Amino acid sequence: MKLKQLIRLSVALPAFSLVACQMVGPDYFRPKQALPASYQEEQTTDASEAISNQWWTLYNDEVLNDLIAKASKNNTDLKIAVARIEEADGFMREVGAALFPQVNLDSSGNRFRVTELGAVPMFKGMSPTRSNFNVRLGTTFELDFWGKFRRAQESAKAQALASRFARDTVDLSLKSLVTGDYLLLRSLEAQIELSKASMKSREDSLALTQRRLEGGVSSALDVHQAEVAYNNLKAQLADLTRQRAIIQHQLAVLTGDLDLNIAAGDIKSLPIPPVPPVGMPSTLLEARPDVRQAEQNLIAANAKIGVAKAALFPTISLTAGLGGESKDLGDVLKSAARIWNGGLSLNLPVFDSGRLSSKVDQATAAKKQLLGSYERAVQNAFTEVNDALVNVRQNTEREAALNASQSSASKALEIANNRYKSGYTGYLEVLDAQRVFNDASLAFVQSRQARLTSTVELFKALGGGWVAAK
Numbered sequence: 001m002k003l004k005q006l007i008r009l010s011v012a013l014p015a016f017s018l019v020a021c022q023m024v025g026p027d028y029f030r031p032k033q034a035l036p037a038s039y040q041e042e043q044t045t046d047a048s049e050a051i052s053n054q055w056w057t058l059y060n061d062e063v064l065n066d067l068i069a070k071a072s073k074n075n076t077d078l079k080i081a082v083a084r085i086e087e088a089d090g091f092m093r094e095v096g097a098a099l100f101p102q103v104n105l106d107s108s109g110n111r112f113r114v115t116e117l118g119a120v121p122m123f124k125g126m127s128p129t130r131s132n133f134n135v136r137l138g139t140t141f142e143l144d145f146w147g148k149f150r151r152a153q154e155s156a157k158a159q160a161l162a163s164r165f166a167r168d169t170v171d172l173s174l175k176s177l178v179t180g181d182y183l184l185l186r187s188l189e190a191q192i193e194l195s196k197a198s199m200k201s202r203e204d205s206l207a208l209t210q211r212r213l214e215g216g217v218s219s220a221l222d223v224h225q226a227e228v229a230y231n232n233l234k235a236q237l238a239d240l241t242r243q244r245a246i247i248q249h250q251l252a253v254l255t256g257d258l259d260l261n262i263a264a265g266d267i268k269s270l271p272i273p274p275v276p277p278v279g280m281p282s283t284l285l286e287a288r289p290d291v292r293q294a295e296q297n298l299i300a301a302n303a304k305i306g307v308a309k310a311a312l313f314p315t316i317s318l319t320a321g322l323g324g325e326s327k328d329l330g331d332v333l334k335s336a337a338r339i340w341n342g343g344l345s346l347n348l349p350v351f352d353s354g355r356l357s358s359k360v361d362q363a364t365a366a367k368k369q370l371l372g373s374y375e376r377a378v379q380n381a382f383t384e385v386n387d388a389l390v391n392v393r394q395n396t397e398r399e400a401a402l403n404a405s406q407s408s409a410s411k412a413l414e415i416a417n418n419r420y421k422s423g424y425t426g427y428l429e430v431l432d433a434q435r436v437f438n439d440a441s442l443a444f445v446q447s448r449q450a451r452l453t454s455t456v457e458l459f460k461a462l463g464g465g466w467v468a469a470k
Contacts, residue, residue: 023147024313025306028299031371033378035281040386051276053465056179058273059452063262064182067255071178074256078174081167088156088163095156098149101141101318109133109329133332136323136339146313151306158300165293172289176460178254180453181247186267187449188244194441195237202230202434205417209427222427229431233438267448273455275392278462284381287463294370294377301367308360314348384461391454399447402440409433409440 052058056068072078111131116122144150206226212218252260285291324337331337349356416433419425459465 023150023306024309025147025151026302028302030285030295031298031374033282033285033375035284035378035382037280039278039281039382039389051459051462051465055273055459055464056175059179059270061182061265061270063265064179067178067182067251068175070255070257071174072171075174075254076256077170078167081163081170085160085163085167088160092153092156092160095149095152098142099144099153101139103137103139105135105137106323107133107135131327131329132325133327133329134323134325134339135332136321138321138323139319141318143316143318145316146310148307148310151303151310155300155303155307158296158303162293162296162300165289165296168289169293172460172464174254175464176456178251179456181251181254183267183270183449183452183456185244185247185251185262186265186270187445188240188247189264190267190445190448191442192237192240192244194438194445195233195240198434198438198441199230199233199237202226202233205427205430205434206230208421217423218427225427225431229434267445267452270452272451273459275455275458276462278385278389278458281382281385284385284463285378288377288381289463291374291377291381294374298367298370298374301363301370305360305363305367308356308363311356311359312349314346317345317347319343319345381461385458388454388458388461392451392458395447395451395454399444399451402444402447406437406440406444409437413437 056064109132111129113129114122116128122128142149206223209218209222209226213220213223248260248262251262252258279287285295320340320342322338322340324332324334325339326332326334326337413430413433413436416425416430420427420430
């Protein structure tokens with residue numbers, strides 16, 4: 001075989017293996033999902049447009065916007081997810097390199113002495129000390145006749161996409177968590193202010209009962225009951241303050257700002273975002289990054305079956321080399337010193353006690369597992385949207401009811417105070433009215449937080465306006 005023929009063959013065979021040969025293993029088709037045409041929960045949509053991918057700005061709070069920006073920049077979980085993308089991209093490039101020949105440059109030089117008393121006699125005048133130098137470009141390339149490397153590349157590409165969708169899932173979860181924690185923080189602040197106001201009221205009531213006791217128109221029992229009510233509220237305030245501090249610490253970790261100090265705000269000033277149209281359940285397959293991630297993992301597993309099946313077929317490799325060899329270093333690149341080699345090799349598994357076929361079984365079983373994971377991701381997405389819809393609706397109704405309850409409790413407390421001051425009733429009635437008003441006020445604030453949080457859950461369940469990067 002001439003050198004030119006060898007070069008043509010080394011170029012043509014890889015191209016032929018990529019174009020003309022059929023890949024073994026199953027091609028991927030998206031599994032059909034038996035999703036209903038609509039969600040179980042009725043939706044009251046008050047927005048005409050789909051979710052914005054900056055949905056948190058709908059709460060119209062600059063502090064929240066700043067927290068989201070910090071979290072997107074500094075959060076460690078997000079940084080880990082980005083690093084995993086880089087790792088997956090590197091692996092994809094490594095796998096893809098197997099589709100092309102690897103060329104190596106080898107060179108060596110040595111000087112040695114042969115024996116003058118060997119079996120092959122030396123001619124007179126020949127020096128026993130000799131030199132040898134060579135330089136060689138060589139390649140060994142396995143032809144991808146059965147698609148082993150192309151299936152491996154298909155799998156690696158799917159894994160790289162899955163890592164991107166995983167990053168997007170972390171990002172969506174992070175923004176939802178920061179927003180939810182921020183709403184809880186504002187709720188606790190409102191409850192703290194209500195508790196302080198109630199403490200002031202009960203402190204005044206305690207002073208009043210003490211004066212009435214001194215005036216002989218009240219009993220020591222009223223004073224002790226007032227003291228119990230005041231101290232219980234003081235304990236409630238301490239616990240609410242503790243909870244707020246812990247939530248702020250959590251936000252510090254999420255945002256990567258360990259010196260985070262959030263000024264007090266008012267949860268009642270936060271607007272209720274409009275409920276977006278949820279669309280059809282089938283749109284979740286494209287709208288949620290976690291579902292897309294699960295599908296890419298399934299695609300990767302499907303391709304690995306082809307990799308395992310290709311190992312059952314013969315391995316055909318091409319070897320080629322070109323270089324020079326000479327006893328003088330200065331002559332090693334001359335045409336007279338040229339050396340070359342080329343050839344084909346075939347390796348066919350004959351007997352391996354079922355090792356290769358068992359790998360096919362393993363890959364098939366792995367695909368079944370990831371098919372189950374994909375189906376579960378779709379089902380979870382559907383359920384989360386239903387749950388979020390019912391939470392939005394019921395929390396809206398609950399807030400309205402508790403607002404009315406708080407208003408009635410405030411009026412009842414005013415009446416009870418007036419009756420007690422006028423001597424028409426005992427202090428126990430006032431204590432009961434104060435307790436009811438305190439509970440109703442806290443419940444109303446908590447219901448506002450629950451309503452706001454349910455909108456966060458709906459945004460997250462619908463994918464948060466996520467669109468896969470091109």
